[in-house]
Amino acid sequence: MFLSLPTRTKNDIEIVSVSRSPTTQDALSKYIKSISLMSASSAREYGFRLHGLANFTKMEYKTNLDDLIKAIKEGSYDPYDILCNYIAYLQARNTISTSTLKQRVITAKNFLEYYDVDISPRKFKIKIKLPKIVRKDIDALTKEDIINILNACSDIRLKTYVMLLASTGMRASEALCTRLIDYDLSADPPKLLIRGEYTKTKVSRTVFLTQELVVQISLWLEYKYRTRRICHKDEKGGKTRIEYKTLRKNDRDLLFSVNSTNPSIRGLYFQFAANFGKTLDRMGKGNREEVDHSRRRRITLHSMRRWVKSTISDLGYGDFSEFMIGHSSSTYYRRTVDEKAALFRKIEPYLTFLDYQQLERRGADISAQLQEKDKQIQTLVKKQEDFERLIQSLIDSGQLKPNPNTIH
Numbered sequence: 001m002f003l004s005l006p007t008r009t010k011n012d013i014e015i016v017s018v019s020r021s022p023t024t025q026d027a028l029s030k031y032i033k034s035i036s037l038m039s040a041s042s043a044r045e046y047g048f049r050l051h052g053l054a055n056f057t058k059m060e061y062k063t064n065l066d067d068l069i070k071a072i073k074e075g076s077y078d079p080y081d082i083l084c085n086y087i088a089y090l091q092a093r094n095t096i097s098t099s100t101l102k103q104r105v106i107t108a109k110n111f112l113e114y115y116d117v118d119i120s121p122r123k124f125k126i127k128i129k130l131p132k133i134v135r136k137d138i139d140a141l142t143k144e145d146i147i148n149i150l151n152a153c154s155d156i157r158l159k160t161y162v163m164l165l166a167s168t169g170m171r172a173s174e175a176l177c178t179r180l181i182d183y184d185l186s187a188d189p190p191k192l193l194i195r196g197e198y199t200k201t202k203v204s205r206t207v208f209l210t211q212e213l214v215v216q217i218s219l220w221l222e223y224k225y226r227t228r229r230i231c232h233k234d235e236k237g238g239k240t241r242i243e244y245k246t247l248r249k250n251d252r253d254l255l256f257s258v259n260s261t262n263p264s265i266r267g268l269y270f271q272f273a274a275n276f277g278k279t280l281d282r283m284g285k286g287n288r289e290e291v292d293h294s295r296r297r298r299i300t301l302h303s304m305r306r307w308v309k310s311t312i313s314d315l316g317y318g319d320f321s322e323f324m325i326g327h328s329s330s331t332y333y334r335r336t337v338d339e340k341a342a343l344f345r346k347i348e349p350y351l352t353f354l355d356y357q358q359l360e361r362r363g364a365d366i367s368a369q370l371q372e373k374d375k376q377i378q379t380l381v382k383k384q385e386d387f388e389r390l391i392q393s394l395i396d397s398g399q400l401k402p403n404p405n406t407i408h
Helices: 026-036 040-061 065-073 079-093 098-114 121-127 143-152 156-168 172-176 211-224 265-283 302-314 318-325 337-351 356-396
Strands: 191-194 205-208 227-233 240-246
Touching: 026 040, 026 065, 026 098, 040 065, 040 079, 040 098, 065 079, 079 098, 079 121, 143 156, 143 265, 143 302, 156 172, 156 211, 156 265, 156 302, 172 265, 205 337, 302 318, 302 337, 318 337
Parallel strands: none
Antiparallel strands: 191 205, 227 240
């Protein structure tokens, strides 16, 4: 199960081994195992953070985590001094952001508390001074940017994935966990079931799909399950043997998996993130954030989620936008499936990017409405002029006396 991904290289992300070693002892293994019962992805992240703590312990105190915890309980070390030294150690490396440093220190604190090391919240606040996080206003993504990104995607799989994110506001990992059986493309409107075990909130939900997205998914499936021409070279004779192969379709297959019976969601994410970054670089939009050693790009896959939320909210459907992206909405906001479908049909044109025929029809409808309004205004102006001429003629003929209070 995979929910969130920190920004780091693939080689950095290694699940901490649960076997004994000089830096990874029984205490760490037991703690990671307890976290994995709640969330495997959280266990991976905590393991990575605490692996750094183990390295710090070995370097600064010439011991392992098991012995360090024992020494703290015996009074040989002050846990607050250890955490302060850990902060200095992380800052000296000068390779991580302030937010990452804070996360690692808090994780180290929780780890020590798990083994009954008393850390008072008040004393922690007084003695442990964490650097302040410098926050930067996130640049807004425009619809034109999304259209340009979609047009720049050279891979039909990446284009389908980006359009799915930009049309539904799903989390990147949620989209990768969707199976063929979860899609109901023949419904009105088409919909997708997101399974609760792969959502951040652990709650299943159904999102609606635009007609444009349905067409794109159909094109991707047609391409995915096409008949391939495969060439094999005979090692002995040196001759090339041609074989035609068609990928077997299974409703339990992940939509974006290719040639794998048990694909890794984490691996899929790295593939898409790398290809998405290359697409941004080709467009000249692959700039990185300038804040505090950040390696994150200014435009990420998560930017699509922000855009969907902002777009639907600006249309006046704030509660519905929370439903679309999978946030916990107001406890009083309740709508039937039909009512939600009706709301989605209203916002669907705003979540359409490359369906030029639909956009042209919508533009023609708006133009026709404006022309009709112009005709109505002209009719009202003509009636007003006729009425004023009638009043003036009655005044001139003496049949009507002018009102002295009238301002001309």
